[in-house]
Amino acid sequence: MTRILTRLLGRLPIGWLQLTHSRGRLIAALAGVAFANVLVFVQLAILGSMSIATGRPYDFFESGLMISAADADSMTDGSNVARQWLFQALAHPQVTAGAPLFVGNVTLQHAGTTMSLTTFGVDPTQPAFLSPALRPGAELLTLPESGIIDRLTRGLDPQDAAAIGPSWPATLEVRGRTLTVYGSFEGGGGFGVDGFLVVSDQTFLKIVQNRQTGAPDHILLALAPGADADQVAQDLRGMISDRTLRIRSYAQARAEDIAYQQTRRPTGIIFGFGVIIGVLVGLVIVYQVLSTDVADHIHEYATFKAIGYRQRFLLGIVLEEALILAILGAGPGYLIARALIAGMRKATNLPLELGTSTAVAVVVGTAMACALSGALATRRLALADPADLF
Numbered sequence: 001m002t003r004i005l006t007r008l009l010g011r012l013p014i015g016w017l018q019l020t021h022s023r024g025r026l027i028a029a030l031a032g033v034a035f036a037n038v039l040v041f042v043q044l045a046i047l048g049s050m051s052i053a054t055g056r057p058y059d060f061f062e063s064g065l066m067i068s069a070a071d072a073d074s075m076t077d078g079s080n081v082a083r084q085w086l087f088q089a090l091a092h093p094q095v096t097a098g099a100p101l102f103v104g105n106v107t108l109q110h111a112g113t114t115m116s117l118t119t120f121g122v123d124p125t126q127p128a129f130l131s132p133a134l135r136p137g138a139e140l141l142t143l144p145e146s147g148i149i150d151r152l153t154r155g156l157d158p159q160d161a162a163a164i165g166p167s168w169p170a171t172l173e174v175r176g177r178t179l180t181v182y183g184s185f186e187g188g189g190g191f192g193v194d195g196f197l198v199v200s201d202q203t204f205l206k207i208v209q210n211r212q213t214g215a216p217d218h219i220l221l222a223l224a225p226g227a228d229a230d231q232v233a234q235d236l237r238g239m240i241s242d243r244t245l246r247i248r249s250y251a252q253a254r255a256e257d258i259a260y261q262q263t264r265r266p267t268g269i270i271f272g273f274g275v276i277i278g279v280l281v282g283l284v285i286v287y288q289v290l291s292t293d294v295a296d297h298i299h300e301y302a303t304f305k306a307i308g309y310r311q312r313f314l315l316g317i318v319l320e321e322a323l324i325l326a327i328l329g330a331g332p333g334y335l336i337a338r339a340l341i342a343g344m345r346k347a348t349n350l351p352l353e354l355g356t357s358t359a360v361a362v363v364v365g366t367a368m369a370c371a372l373s374g375a376l377a378t379r380r381l382a383l384a385d386p387a388d389l390f
Helices: 002-009 014-021 023-060 084-089 158-163 201-207 229-239 250-263 266-296 298-306 311-348 356-377 379-383
Strands: 065-068 095-110 113-122 146-150 170-174 177-185 195-200 218-223 246-249
Touching (some): 023 250, 023 311, 065 250, 084 095, 084 229, 177 195, 195 201, 229 246, 266 311, 266 356, 298 311
Parallel strands (some): 113 195
Antiparallel strands (some): 146 195, 170 177
């Protein structure tokens, strides 16, 4: 390692030699950096899974525009909208079709297990608004009190879920009714529910209390090929009588929902602070290690200054140590974080992933944080006279 660093730096790797001089201190420093990396990796994975889980329901449908109530900050909350706005929107020449979308959380029982599912009520006669994965099951939704269930639902046996089909349906109990599911799709649990369920709008009104056919949660609109979604949305804001409605492109609604969950909901804010805390922990640990190292070798640094070496050379030594700690500590942190994330994913069924780009960004960020700690640790050397350091 010393030879490699000598070739890379063009000089003796003084920082590496100082770090390896005390093996115990080096191991403790690497453990601290790895711990900070684990914190950041895990928090970023959780924050990323929130984005995936928030955006996942939007993948179940296809739409050009979405009309929602003014207080609908996400797909699953907010007031209802009047169905009459659908008919007003159809007057626009670029709007080719529209469909109501009902959304509600339903508690169901299956094989002695209670599950909370985000349930969507759709018009089965308009399968074009369903995603390709759900479209084949649209005909099944025309059957009375039928549905299609998320096969990744927490509490649902994976083998039983995979076997669900028209010839092997499953039954759920909800509000004293029997709901038969004839198909399944791949959804996945979120932070607030165990999974998803898609039923017809008529079935939805039977299993969800206090809902009316004329008041869906959202209205989905299909646009003519080549239509400008933003321009049509602007036109509809002037055409529809209710000026408080949120009329947005479907992609914009998704992006705003994710931003709302990450920046305004307590869970997203907490995970965001978790990332910041992990970075601060790494800064403090590396600063303590490097400042202690500078203090222990203060006479050597004083000698360098006395014989004419500039502050830049001394800073280079400390930065060398900082980058070595960052690189060597990132590997164990990454491996530990992957193991923890895999265990959390299996236990919670959340879409927890640690992508390559995220890992690279964390390693680069760790190196920058270590470099900052190194710069702070050399402040005493910058202004001191060599004689004062002996």
